[in-house]
Amino acid sequence: MRSSVLRSVKTLAKPAGARGYSSESVPDRKVAVLGAAGGIGQPLALLMKLNPLVSRLALYDIANTPGVAADVGHINTRSEVAGYMGNDQLGQALEDSDVVIIPAGVPRKPGMTRDDLFNINAGIVKDLCSAIAKYCPNAIVNMISNPVNSTVPIAAEVFKKAGTYNEKKLFGVTTLDVVRAKTFYAGKANVNVAEVNVPVVGGHAGITILPLFSQATPKANLADEDIKALTKRTQDGGTEVVEAKAGKGSATLSMAYAGAIFADACLKGLNGVPDVVECSFVQSTVTELPFFASKGLNGVPDVVECSFVQSTVTELPFFASKVRLGKNGVEEVLGLGPLSDFEQEGLEKLKPELKASIEKGVKFANA
Numbered sequence: 001m002r003s004s005v006l007r008s009v010k011t012l013a014k015p016a017g018a019r020g021y022s023s024e025s026v027p028d029r030k031v032a033v034l035g036a037a038g039g040i041g042q043p044l045a046l047l048m049k050l051n052p053l054v055s056r057l058a059l060y061d062i063a064n065t066p067g068v069a070a071d072v073g074h075i076n077t078r079s080e081v082a083g084y085m086g087n088d089q090l091g092q093a094l095e096d097s098d099v100v101i102i103p104a105g106v107p108r109k110p111g112m113t114r115d116d117l118f119n120i121n122a123g124i125v126k127d128l129c130s131a132i133a134k135y136c137p138n139a140i141v142n143m144i145s146n147p148v149n150s151t152v153p154i155a156a157e158v159f160k161k162a163g164t165y166n167e168k169k170l171f172g173v174t175t176l177d178v179v180r181a182k183t184f185y186a187g188k189a190n191v192n193v194a195e196v197n198v199p200v201v202g203g204h205a206g207i208t209i210l211p212l213f214s215q216a217t218p219k220a221n222l223a224d225e226d227i228k229a230l231t232k233r234t235q236d237g238g239t240e241v242v243e244a245k246a247g248k249g250s251a252t253l254s255m256a257y258a259g260a261i262f263a264d265a266c267l268k269g270l271n272g273v274p275d276v277v278e279c280s281f282v283q284s285t286v287t288e289l290p291f292f293a294s295k296g297l298n299g300v301p302d303v304v305e306c307s308f309v310q311s312t313v314t315e316l317p318f319f320a321s322k323v324r325l326g327k328n329g330v331e332e333v334l335g336l337g338p339l340s341d342f343e344q345e346g347l348e349k350l351k352p353e354l355k356a357s358i359e360k361g362v363k364f365a366n367a
């Protein structure tokens, strides 16, 4: 692998006037994309180049970054683009990053589960996270590489070992589940998709993806059968794309869109924009609900007393939840809110699978 810095394309020093954007009004922010030459990486690089909150964009991959960086770098928006290729340029790519987005690794083919990607992607993520711990330990990390239910715990363990773990700054990107749930709901409910909101909680694989259509807005009076079908389609959305692509990979364009939305939310949070809330797979400590009632040590049911304790969303250490983003990353992990019986059932069903995927990641990282 060649190892010189490949390209550094300086674009606008001054604001893109046509957009009415002033570079003086927002702080400098460096975003690094790891896996930037891939199916997700390239359109994501494009979308991040269009984001006026980004001042420096580092595009890293093991191959093909010179072309991607040259191409994207010609776009007349604020950020300065640089391409980095190969392990010995990874440090430079990461240095000073505020946000690191990781879509590196192999995608599914028809017939595979996301967990089938573990053997290859776990090692890739572990190595990239070791470099993040070394070169930009304070960066926010947006993990896209699958299986997210395991790669996020791997990242956490790598950071813990390096002494850099900050649970407020590690995010599994589950925004595509929300994007899909919104699209499918708007179609069925016949409402304006731009106004739709649907929280999606749990994890990012099959039944661990739990859309909460009972909390969807605008409200629509959908039949139970419709809700079940929407839930299944959201859970199988990735597989729908994998099968349609027939061996040529998984979702890339919709994922780049979703990744760009989530990274933008992280940047807004860092910049102090209030009330930025997105769903994400995070360490699941809740700060909003001080009162948590549970069964006693001896399992006697319905022993309920209010007590001021730090509570978690579920008993699982990581869980996709609504998260309020702020200057330090996670500002607040929001509770699940009221669930329908169908959703409550889905929640109980997903826990063993999600728990096993989390434990698999933790075990791998500590082997």
Ligand SMILES: NC(=O)c1ccc[n+]([C@@H]2O[C@H](COP(=O)([O-])OP(=O)(O)OC[C@H]3O[C@@H](n4cnc5c(N)ncnc54)[C@H](O)[C@@H]3O)[C@@H](O)[C@H]2O)c1
Pocket: 034, 035, 036, 037, 038, 039, 040, 041, 060, 061, 062, 063, 103, 104, 105, 106, 107, 108, 117, 121, 124, 127, 128, 143, 144, 145, 146, 147, 148, 173, 174, 175, 176, 177, 204, 249, 250, 251, 252, 255
């Ligand atoms: N979280 C989600 O919702 C979601 C959605 C879609 C895809 N994904 C996952 O994203 C990953 C990437 O998907 P894709 O379609 O872009 O795949 P792709 O094969 O098109 O691109 C992956 C890129 O990663 C690069 N890469 C491999 N090893 C690397 C390393 N050590 N360092 C840096 N880059 C490296 C490859 O060179 C390639 O350019 C897959 O694991 C896929 O399952 C996640």
Ligand SMILES: O=C(O)C[C@H](O)C(=O)O
Pocket: 107, 108, 114, 146, 176, 237, 238, 239, 241, 242, 250, 251
């Ligand atoms: O389904 C996949 O393998 C990719 C991604 O996780 C998705 O949801 O599209």
